[in-house]
Amino acid sequence: MRVQKTYQLSFILLLFALFICFCLNISLGSVSIPFGDVINSIFSGDVKQESWRYIVQNYRIPKAITAILVGGGLSLSGLLMQTLFRNPLAGPFVLGISSGASLGAALLIMGTSLFSGILTFDIVNNITLAIASSIGSFLVLLTVMVVASRIKDTMALLIIGLMFGSITAALVSVLAYFSNAENLQRYIYWSFGSVGNLSWVQVGILFIVFISGLLLSIILMKTLNAFLLGENYAKSLGVNIKQKRFLIILATGLLAGGITAFAGPIAFVGLAVPHLTRQIFNTTDHNILVPAVVIYGAILMLLCDILAQLPTSAYVLPINAITSIIGAPVVIWLLVRKRKMIF
Amino acid sequence: MGNVQSKLSGEIYLKEKPLDSYHSNQLATEISVVLTEPIASKNLTVLELIRLGRQPYTNWIGSLSKIDKEKIIRAIEMVGLKELEHKKCYELSDGQFQKVMIARALAQDTSIILLDEPTTHLDLYHKAQILKLLQQIAHETKKTIVFTTHEIELGIQLADKMLVMENDKNSFGAPKQLIDEGKFNTLFPTDTIFFDATSGSFKIKK
Numbered sequence: 354m355r356v357q358k359t360y361q362l363s364f365i366l367l368l369f370a371l372f373i374c375f376c377l378n379i380s381l382g383s384v385s386i387p388f389g390d391v392i393n394s395i396f397s398g399d400v401k402q403e404s405w406r407y408i409v410q411n412y413r414i415p416k417a418i419t420a421i422l423v424g425g426g427l428s429l430s431g432l433l434m435q436t437l438f439r440n441p442l443a444g445p446f447v448l449g450i451s452s453g454a455s456l457g458a459a460l461l462i463m464g465t466s467l468f469s470g471i472l473t474f475d476i477v478n479n480i481t482l483a484i485a486s487s488i489g490s491f492l493v494l495l496t497v498m499v500v501a502s503r504i505k506d507t508m509a510l511l512i513i514g515l516m517f518g519s520i521t522a523a524l525v526s527v528l529a530y531f532s533n534a535e536n537l538q539r540y541i542y543w544s545f546g547s548v549g550n551l552s553w554v555q556v557g558i559l560f561i562v563f564i565s566g567l568l569l570s571i572i573l574m575k576t577l578n579a580f581l582l583g584e585n586y587a588k589s590l591g592v593n594i595k596q597k598r599f600l601i602i603l604a605t606g607l608l609a610g611g612i613t614a615f616a617g618p619i620a621f622v623g624l625a626v627p628h629l630t631r632q633i634f635n636t637t638d639h640n641i642l643v644p645a646v647v648i649y650g651a652i653l654m655l656l657c658d659i660l661a662q663l664p665t666s667a668y669v670l671p672i673n674a675i676t677s678i679i680g681a682p683v684v685i686w687l688l689v690r691k692r693k694m695i696f
Numbered sequence: 697m698g699n700v701q702s703k704l705s706g707e708i709y710l711k712e713k714p715l716d717s718y719h720s721n722q723l724a725t726e727i728s729v730v731l732t733e734p735i736a737s738k739n740l741t742v743l744e745l746i747r748l749g750r751q752p753y754t755n756w757i758g759s760l761s762k763i764d765k766e767k768i769i770r771a772i773e774m775v776g777l778k779e780l781e782h783k784k785c786y787e788l789s790d791g792q793f794q795k796v797m798i799a800r801a802l803a804q805d806t807s808i809i810l811l812d813e814p815t816t817h818l819d820l821y822h823k824a825q826i827l828k829l830l831q832q833i834a835h836e837t838k839k840t841i842v843f844t845t846h847e848i849e850l851g852i853q854l855a856d857k858m859l860v861m862e863n864d865k866n867s868f869g870a871p872k873q874l875i876d877e878g879k880f881n882t883l884f885p886t887d888t889i890f891f892d893a894t895s896g897s898f899k900i901k902k
Binding site: 436439571572574575578579580581582583585586588589590591592593631636637638640 | 720721722723724725727728729731733734735736737739740741744745748749751752754756757758804
C-alpha cells in the first residue's frame with residue numbers, strides 16, 4: 354500500500370540511527386578505546402590491551418544492550434498505558450508499578466538493616482535487589498489488576514495507580530528516616546537508575562522479559578487500534594474488553610516491572626517517547642507505532658547513556674537525571690507547540 | 697441492544713437467535729453502533745477511523761483484504777467524505793465528524809446500524825442532512841437503521857417507522873399512521889405546546 358511505503362523508509366532510517374548510536378555507545382566511555390580495537394574485541398581480533406577486550410565484552414556491550422531493552426521496553430509500556438487509559442500523560446510510573454519496585458528495593462536495602470541483629474551477613478546485591486523490586490512491582494501490579502477487574506472507569510484506575518505511588522513513597526520515606534546513612538546512600542544510588550553493571554545472565558533475563566512484553570504487544574496491536582475509539586466502540590467491534598485489558602496491563606507490568614527491577618526507576622522515557630514517535634510518524638496506527646516506539650526508545654536511551662557517561666571523564670551521571678533533563682523539556686515543548694497533548 | 701449496557705429484563709432476539717448466544721465477534725458483523733460518547737483519540741485520520749470498522753473481518757494483525765478496501769471506499773463515497781479522507785478528526789466540524797462515524801458503521805457492513813441521538817450538537821440544517829443521509833443509506837443498502845432522537849418533527853418527516861416511547865405505553869408504526877391514531881397529541885403536557893396533525897409538527901400555544 355502507498356501508506357506503508359513511506360513508513361518503510363522511516364523505519365530503515367530509524368534502524369540505521371539505532372546502529373550508529375549502538376556503535377557510538379560502545380566506543381565511548383571512561384576509558385578511551387580506539388574504535389578499531391572496539392570492533393576487534395567483539396570479533397576476537399587483535400587488541401592492544403587485553404583489559405580493553407574485557408571492558409568491551411563484559412561491560413560496554415551488555416550495557417548498550419541493556420540500554421536498548423530498557424529504552425524500548427519502557428517506551429512500549431508507555432504507549433500501551435496511553436492507549437489503554439486514553440490519557441496522554443499515562444506512563445509506566447503512573448500505575449504505581451515503578452513505585453512498587455522502589456518499595457521492594459527500599460525494604461531490602463533499608464529494611465533489612467533494621468533487623469541487623471538477625472542477619473549477620475550482607476544480603477544486598479544486584480540479584481537480590483532485582484528480586485525484591487520484581488516482587489514489589491508484581492505485588493502492586495496484582496493489586497491494580499484486582500482493582501481493575503472491579504472498577505470499569507479507567508480514569509479511576511489511573512488515580513488509584515497514583516495513590517499507590519504516594520503510599521509507597523510514604524513508606525519509603527519512613528524507612529529512610531530510620532535507616533543509617535550508608536544504606537540510605539545505597540538506596541539513593543539504586544533510585545538514580547543505571548543500565549550498567551548487569552552481567553550477561555541478567556541481560557539474558559531482561560531480554561526474555563522484554564521479548565515476552567513485545568510479543569504480547571504485537572498480538573494486541575489490532576485491539577489497541579480498536580481502543581483508540583473508546584471501550585464501548587471497541588466492544589461493538591467484537592473486542593473482549595475485560596480479557597484484552599488484562600493482557601495489556603500484563604504486558605505493561607512485565608515490561609515496566611522487569612526493567613525497573615534491573616535498571617532502577619528511569620523517568621520520562623515511557624511518557625515522552627510515544628509522543629515523539631507520534632510527531633515523527635504522524636499516525637495512530639499501532640502496527641506502525643509499536644515497532645517505531647521500541648526503536649525510538651532504544652535510540653534515546655543509548656544517547657542518554659552516552660551523555661551520562663560523560664565521555665573521557667571518569668564520572669558517570671545518574672541516568673535517571675539525564676532522562677528527566679531531556680524528557681521533561683520535550684513534554685513541555687510538545688505542549689507549548691501543539692497547545693494540547695494529542696494521542 | 698448495542699451490547700453497551702446490560703439489559704434490564706426480558707430477552708432480545710436477533711434473527712430468531714437470542715442476543716446472548718452470539719459470540720462477540722459474530723455480533724460485530726450483525727450490529728454496528730454510533731454512540732454519543734466522544735472517541736478516545738481525535739488524532740485518528742478519517743480514513744484510519746473508517747478502516748477500524750473492518751476489524752471484525754480482518755486477521756489477527758488487522759491487514760485489509762481487497763474486499764475490505766472496497767467496502768471502505770464504498771462507505772466513504774456513500775457518505776461523501778472523499779475530500780476529508782486524510783483530515784484528522786479534531787479538524788472536523790461536529791456534522792462532518794458524525795458523518796465519519798456513520799461511514800465507519802457502514803464499513804462494518806452490518807445488517808443493523810444503531811445510532812444514539814445522532815443529531816445532538818448539530819444545527820437544524822445539519823440535523824436534517826444527517827437524517828436524510830441515514831434515510832438514503834437505509835433505502836439504498838436495505839440495512840435496518842435504528843436511531844433515538846428528540847427531534848420528533850424531523851423523525852415524522854424522514855423515518856419509515858417510528859417507535860414513540862412514553863412512560864407506560866409505546867406505540868410503533870409509520871409516522872402517518874401514528875398521527876392518524878393521535879399518538880403525538882398526548883406525548884407532552886399540553887399546557888405549552890400542542891400537536892398540529894395537518895402540518896405534522898408541534899406548535900406553541902398562544
